[in-house]
Amino acid sequence: EAQVTQNPRYLITVTGKKLTVTCSQNMNHEYMSWYRQDPGLGLRQIYYSMNVEVTDKGDVPEGYKVSRKEKRNFPLILESPSPNQTSLYFCASTPFYGASGSYEQFFGPGTRLTVL
Amino acid sequence: GDSVTQMEGPVTLSEEAFLTINCTYTATGYPSLFWYVQYPGEGLQLLLKATKADDKGSNKGFEATYRKETTSFHLEKGSVQVSDSAVYFCALRGPLSNFGNEKLTFGTGTRLTIIP
Numbered sequence: 001e002a003q004v005t006q007n008p009r010y011l012i013t014v015t016g017k018k019l020t021v022t023c024s025q026n027m028n029h030e031y032m033s034w035y036r037q038d039p040g041l042g043l044r045q046i047y048y049s050m051n052v053e054v055t056d057k058g059d060v061p062e063g064y065k066v067s068r069k070e071k072r073n074f075p076l077i078l079e080s081p082s083p084n085q086t087s088l089y090f091c092a093s094t095p096f097y098g099a100s101g102s103y104e105q106f107f108g109p110g111t112r113l114t115v116l
Numbered sequence: 117g118d119s120v121t122q123m124e125g126p127v128t129l130s131e132e133a134f135l136t137i138n139c140t141y142t143a144t145g146y147p148s149l150f151w152y153v154q155y156p157g158e159g160l161q162l163l164l165k166a167t168k169a170d171d172k173g174s175n176k177g178f179e180a181t182y183r184k185e186t187t188s189f190h191l192e193k194g195s196v197q198v199s200d201s202a203v204y205f206c207a208l209r210g211p212l213s214n215f216g217n218e219k220l221t222f223g224t225g226t227r228l229t230i231i232p
Contacts, residue, residue: 004159031218042120042205042222043160050217058219090159094218105220107152107159 023091122223
């Protein structure tokens with residue numbers, strides 16, 4: 001089954017304790033991305049990756065890191081989490097079609113993070 | 117920059133009622149437009165899309181028409197069911213996005229509840 005998986009699904013942690021949220025896709029997609037979802041703000045892009053070893057900042061990258069060492073995996077790293085990073089996080093992937101735009105992005109089930 | 121303005125919720129309707137969720141956008145050129153649906157506890161799923169002016173996207177009884185003249189992409193369904201209860205997001209992918217960034221710009225989401 002084609003899917004994007006995320007782990008963990010739920011996480012409660014404390015300020016300053018490093019954590020990693022994993023994301024994996026089994027569709028051989030080049031492009032992967034992280035979003036955070038907050039009430040009244042919709043989804044905002046944190047980081048994206050066009051392919052292995054190619055990553056760049058989205059709209060709200062502060063406090064986050066990513067890596068893309070393998071095509072299927074795109075972990076999100078919070079080196080020193082703070083309460084304002086309490087949010088619902090989604091990973092997404094798609095084949096890279098460049099300028100065509102006529103594609104579907106596949107989303108993971110989400111990770112609900114609470115930072116105390 | 118690109119932006120999406122979506123009808124504020126929550127919206128509560130009786131089963132078999134007619135549904136409209138308004139969505140307007142601001143973007144340079146001709147973006148691709150999408151409606152995503154998020155069922156409780158799940159990730160986002162593509163509901164329908166339209167990639168050029170006057171295109172009509174449709175799926176599961178939902179429809180939306182890409183109106184360039186009014187920069188709108190309103191979601192409609194003639195007869196809603198309890199199973200349509202979810203959060204609906206309007207989104208766009210701009211044609212002049214940063215090269216390689218397949219970013220979606222989302223509206224804030226509309227929570228729809230259908231009562232029997």
